[in-house]
Amino acid sequence: MPQTTESDEHKALRSAVAALGNRHGRPCNAQELWSEAGKLGYLGVNLPKEYGGGGGGITELSLVLEELGTAGCPLLMMIVSPAICGTVIARFGTDAQKRRWLPGLADGSRLMAFGITEPDAGSNSHRITTTARRDGADWLLTGRKVFVSGVDIADATLVVGRTEDARTGRLKPCLFIVPRDAPGFHRRPIDMELHAVEKQFELVLDDVRLPADALVGDEDAGLLQLFAGLNPERVMTAAFAIGMGRYAISRAVAYARERTVWNAPIGAHQAIAHPLAQAHIDLELARLMTQKAARLYDAGDDAGAGEAANMAKYAAGEACVKAVDQAVHTLGGNGLTREFGLASLITAARVSRIAPVSREMILNYVSHQTLGLPKSY
């Protein structure tokens, strides 16, 4: 296991999760792994103890996801259910919402998806038009979402809408828990070229009637509430990418030690060894930034965590794409066979460059917010 500056407690958590992941191995049955990880307390390690969680933070949760990914069995829904939805409910939900949702999200027996992306807004979430309007004590929610993961297996989806400020252009987001079988809530799976157990869905919300307590947090709290969920999402996506990258490199290294076509194993050729070493360094650097972002978030520094989480997600996405590319190349023809199972990671690795915020949007953010350059869009 790579060296870290982590506490003994975190190292012990890493080894315990790694052992669980390795027991399941790749290809793994995600449902079985989810249920076992939930029972062992790993899925809710970030949630408050009084609601069945482990009382830790995103630091611990991201470590769990990274180690499962390193073992070849990443659980994408961890990014969504405990990290985004669990955090938002724990921070802004009512006592009743916390009692209703957190114990199940913590032990993995309940799942919540998260929908913000819209077909006509994409990266520009200020342009979302899913609109909530009041009807007596109820809310009526209307709009469309796209690429929302795991809606079929989730008990509910946390949907980002806006109240009727829709035409002002300034987003005042509000978050609603929409049960999977709510009347008017339609889903259609998107045919993705991605080998993953979690499916992506296009959603249509057609005057979905929701009770007053479907609203999480304050309808006027705006972006603060939303970013309480989006920063953990970025940290978790970084951990997802680092895990996948580490898995790919470990497979490539094992192969390069054995495969011999001249006089020595191919790993003795620097043209094979150096790019693997570089990929390893990039993953380690990305992990340091991810740990920084997680610690800032857990310390309550939302602004600092925002910048660090963006940078960590960027670095991890780039490192993952490079690591997978080099791993596939190391295996030669076997890099593209089903038996070795690395080629499908080429597509999967790209996800961390695109979602939840693309590399270009992070570069825009850093140019503008960190460096103070003029905004280009």
Ligand SMILES: Cc1cc2nc3c(=O)[nH]c(=O)nc-3n(C[C@H](O)[C@H](O)[C@H](O)COP(=O)(O)OP(=O)(O)OC[C@H]3O[C@@H](n4cnc5c(N)ncnc54)[C@H](O)[C@@H]3O)c2cc1C
């Ligand atoms: C596997 C997968 C799972 C997902 N799961 C979820 C989920 O659970 N919930 C959810 O809400 N969403 C989910 N998403 C959606 C994801 O967050 C979006 O795909 C992402 O935000 C990008 O939006 P878009 O696809 O509309 O791309 P677009 O916004 O159309 O961007 C297309 C390209 O243009 C570039 N671009 C756009 N604007 C600029 C600019 N100003 N400057 C420079 N370049 C720019 C982008 O970087 C990108 O390369 C998922 C996506 C994938 C692929």
